[in-house]
Amino acid sequence: MRAGISILMLLVLAVVTTPAGAHQQKSAITRVLFNERTGNIEVMHRFVLHDAEHAVREIFGGDADILASEAVRQRFATYVAGRFELRADGRPLELAAVGTEIDGRHLWVYQETPIPEELDALAIRHGALRDIWPAQVNLVNVERGSDTRSAQFEGGVGQVEIALPPPG
Numbered sequence: 001m002r003a004g005i006s007i008l009m010l011l012v013l014a015v016v017t018t019p020a021g022a023h024q025q026k027s028a029i030t031r032v033l034f035n036e037r038t039g040n041i042e043v044m045h046r047f048v049l050h051d052a053e054h055a056v057r058e059i060f061g062g063d064a065d066i067l068a069s070e071a072v073r074q075r076f077a078t079y080v081a082g083r084f085e086l087r088a089d090g091r092p093l094e095l096a097a098v099g100t101e102i103d104g105r106h107l108w109v110y111q112e113t114p115i116p117e118e119l120d121a122l123a124i125r126h127g128a129l130r131d132i133w134p135a136q137v138n139l140v141n142v143e144r145g146s147d148t149r150s151a152q153f154e155g156g157v158g159q160v161e162i163a164l165p166p167p168g
Contacts, residue, residue, distance in 0.1 A: 025051055027137045030126060032086070034115060034144040036167060043095060043111040045080055051129065052076060052107045058132050066107065073100040077109045080128045087123035088116050115167075123161045126153045 025048040033042045047055075049066075056064040056076055066072050077100050086093045098110035126138040130153065138153040142162050151160035 026129070026133050026135050027139070028128065030084070030138065030140045032122070032124075032140060032142040034142075034167070036115075036145075039115055040112045041086070041093070041115055043084070043086075043113075045084070045109040045111075045128070047107045047109070047129070049102060049105050049107045055129055055132055067102070070100075073102075073107070076100070076107070080109045081111060083125075083127040083131070084111075085123075085125040086113070087125075088119050088121070090123075119164060120166075121161055121163050123159055124151055125159050126151075127158070130154075 028045060028047045028051075030046070031042075031044045033044070035042050053066050056066045056072055059079060060072065060075060064072050064075075066076060074097075077097055081095060081097060084095070086095065093113045093116065095111040095113050098112055100110070101108040122142060124140055124142075126140055128138060129136040130138065136154070140151045140153070140160075142149045142151070142164070144164055144167065147165040149162045149164070151162055153160070
């Protein structure tokens with residue numbers, strides 16, 4: 001009988017504590033895609049919507065509403081753009097804002113830039129949300145052709161250089 005009560009207590013504890021622990025993910029994924037068809041590097045940042053909601057209140061004030069306001073989403077996109085950088089041969093690539101999108105539990109921020117000629121490496125910085133939450137982890141997947149290379153930004157990692165395969 002005592003074992004049954006202990007198991008029941010553990011189950012109740014697991015149910016009660018799981019939503020609190022799962023509330024903020026403190027992670028984001030960015031996809032950097034070389035689109036040879038369009039001639040652009042397409043950047044797609046995916047944030048957990050719940051994290052983005054908390055972040056905009058922290059950054060822009062308690063009444064900022066990322067769900068209801070396109071202007072707040074654009075401000076968040078500008079915030080992300082200021083903390084994400086691609087560099088080629090020591091020079092930053094000019095990333096143009098494309099837009100934002102809410103898709104289920106995620107907020108997407110889109111950017112793009114033309115693919116530079118003879119690009120064999122990218123230096124990447126990704127500090128979005130890391131200035132708010134030191135535990136934030138940003139994963140960047142760089143896709144060129146059938147090859148994918150990854151960089152993870154956490155702790156003291158500020159910049160990562162990724163060697164790229166040749167186009168095609």
